[in-house]
Amino acid sequence: MSPIRLAFIHARIALLDLLRSPSYVVPTVVFPAMFFVLFDVPFARSHAGVANFATLAFIAWAIVGVAVYQFGVGIAQERGRPWERYQRTLPVSTGVRFAARILCAMAFGLLAATCVALVARALTPIDLSGVQWLQVLAYAIAAGVPFVLFGITIGYWFPARASVPVATAFNLLLAYAGGLWMPPSDLPAIVARISPFLPTRQFGEVLWSVTGNAVPAGAIVGLVLYALGFAALASIGYRRDEQTRYA
Amino acid sequence: MILDFENVSKSYGSVRALDGISFAVDRGEIVAVLGPNGAGKTTALEIATGLRRADAGTARLFGGSPRDVAMRLRLGVTPQESGFPDNLRVDEIVAFAGAHYPHAIETGDLLEDFGLTALRHRRTATLSGGQSRRLAVALAFAGDPELAVLDEPTTGLDVESRRRLWDAVRSAAQRRSVLFTTHYLEEAEANASRIVVIDRGRKLFDGDARRMRTRFGMRRLSYVGEPLASAADDAGVTVARANGRTVVASSDTDAYVRALVNGGTPFTDLEIAPASLEEAFLSLTEVSK
Numbered sequence: 103m104s105p106i107r108l109a110f111i112h113a114r115i116a117l118l119d120l121l122r123s124p125s126y127v128v129p130t131v132v133f134p135a136m137f138f139v140l141f142d143v144p145f146a147r148s149h150a151g152v153a154n155f156a157t158l159a160f161i162a163w164a165i166v167g168v169a170v171y172q173f174g175v176g177i178a179q180e181r182g183r184p185w186e187r188y189q190r191t192l193p194v195s196t197g198v199r200f201a202a203r204i205l206c207a208m209a210f211g212l213l214a215a216t217c218v219a220l221v222a223r224a225l226t227p228i229d230l231s232g233v234q235w236l237q238v239l240a241y242a243i244a245a246g247v248p249f250v251l252f253g254i255t256i257g258y259w260f261p262a263r264a265s266v267p268v269a270t271a272f273n274l275l276l277a278y279a280g281g282l283w284m285p286p287s288d289l290p291a292i293v294a295r296i297s298p299f300l301p302t303r304q305f306g307e308v309l310w311s312v313t314g315n316a317v318p319a320g321a322i323v324g325l326v327l328y329a330l331g332f333a334a335l336a337s338i339g340y341r342r343d344e345q346t347r348y349a
Numbered sequence: 350m351i352l353d354f355e356n357v358s359k360s361y362g363s364v365r366a367l368d369g370i371s372f373a374v375d376r377g378e379i380v381a382v383l384g385p386n387g388a389g390k391t392t393a394l395e396i397a398t399g400l401r402r403a404d405a406g407t408a409r410l411f412g413g414s415p416r417d418v419a420m421r422l423r424l425g426v427t428p429q430e431s432g433f434p435d436n437l438r439v440d441e442i443v444a445f446a447g448a449h450y451p452h453a454i455e456t457g458d459l460l461e462d463f464g465l466t467a468l469r470h471r472r473t474a475t476l477s478g479g480q481s482r483r484l485a486v487a488l489a490f491a492g493d494p495e496l497a498v499l500d501e502p503t504t505g506l507d508v509e510s511r512r513r514l515w516d517a518v519r520s521a522a523q524r525r526s527v528l529f530t531t532h533y534l535e536e537a538e539a540n541a542s543r544i545v546v547i548d549r550g551r552k553l554f555d556g557d558a559r560r561m562r563t564r565f566g567m568r569r570l571s572y573v574g575e576p577l578a579s580a581a582d583d584a585g586v587t588v589a590r591a592n593g594r595t596v597v598a599s600s601d602t603d604a605y606v607r608a609l610v611n612g613g614t615p616f617t618d619l620e621i622a623p624a625s626l627e628e629a630f631l632s633l634t635e636v637s638k
Contacts, residue, residue, distance in 0.1 A: 191399060
């Protein structure tokens with residue numbers, strides 16, 4: 103069986119399972135579009151610049167949500183289960199299964215981001231060109247990497263029960279303090295001071311650069327550092343789990 | 350050789366789960382691994398299926414490492430408990446398992462063989478315990494494997510469900526090797542061509558059920574009367590009370606009878622018969638203590 107086909111088969115079965123699970127679909131796919139309508143549409147309705155800014159912020163948040171739930175909660179809940187053990191006895195490599203998880207997350211990220219974009223198109227005067235949308239897609243995938251690693255860290259450092267509140271708390275707090283729900287200039291002074299150092303803010307900056315802002319070097323450096331840090335934590339957690347369960 | 354364990358040891362910290370165990374599964378054999386809880390059965394199966402590594406010794410699956418994906422193409426395994434993803438349907442799970450193998454059994458045929466056809470569109474979360482076990486065991490055969498490994502395939506099932514499941518396994522097991530663990534001795538006796546008994550990580554016996562009984566010469570003696578106080582301490586002798594009768598399992602029931610008569614203990618209605626596998630097994634694990 104070709105590894106690529108096998109990765110798609112694993113991604114498909116994971117997608118089917120998650121799409122039928124409201125407790126996963128609602129926070130990852132419905133919330134970003136819904137919060138966008140509640141929080142930002144009233145302000146973005148009459149101004150294209152505001153609409154572009156707010157839409158990109160909520161697309162960033164949609165990606166963050168998928169990354170922390172898909173990887174954080176997903177890994178934390180699956181790693182102790184008999185079904186996970188069973189899959190490890192199947193003739194499939196760990197690499198293929200990880201690729202499947204990435205594929206599944208990308209599908210969900212695309213779905214959640216598309217919902218935000220469609221709502222924005224319907225309710226606001228957003229005016230991004232086709233080229234700009236392609237840029238958004240590429241930037242979102244690249245800047246999503248540290249969040250995927252953050253999710254994996256949650257998945258291996260927290261037990262299943264704790265993973266949902268932990269992922270939810272980080273997802274909401276980081277979105278707020280990172281200025282994804284409201285313009286960073288409207289944040290309370292203390293929050294505004296730490297905001298530039300948060301990965302969510304840096305993710306926002308990268309996407310906002312699509313509308314002609316300067317490419318934010320500080321944000322890129324920040325995201326790379328976060329990626330390195332979470333890669334280290336994730337691999338420690340992964341190895342520890344392998345040692346105890348599968349050595 | 351399908352599966353070959355050579356002096357395999359495995360420890361978890363200071364606990365020795367397997368202590369230099371050797372056994373093999375040959376083509377076409379159905380091998381039962383018997384042992385009390387904590388004997389090392391699960392660890393042995395985990396090493397055989399690539400879930401864990403041996404600390405010492407070698408475990409070979411089709412001559413290679415069980416950790417090698419290519420070797421596992423010829424292996425089918427039953428999920429240990431029935432924890433399937435809740436939102437998937439029975440036929441989706443079976444098709445998913447089969448998709449990993451080059452000669453997978455057609456999903457409809459496999460469902461039919463294991464009596465799951467009527468349940469094919471049910472979500473796994475809605476299955477009963479018995480249905481769920483049937484699905485779990487069916488998965489081990491989905492890829493038309495040369496070796497199917499079933500970890501306690503019928504735990505928690507009633508007698509009728511166990512019988513139905515074994516009917517399905519026996520017909521699916523044709524031309525294949527099967528390795529299974531079980532708590533039910535009659536299950537091993539009825540279905541296995543060979544029995545491997547392990548206790549505290551060591552192999553105590555390896556052979557067919559008949560040899561297991563004759564080798565240990567187990568006989569079962571029962572009578573109405575009091576048990577001999579001295580006999581309970583003898584190695585290899587188990588004494589129990591059932592329905593007002595004293596029941597003794599021993600490889601030398603003659604000695605017990607002599608002691609009974611010489612001691613002048615009153616008894617009536619004495620019977621001696623070949624012991625059941627269960628009794629042979631109990632005395633085996635007793636002796637090793």
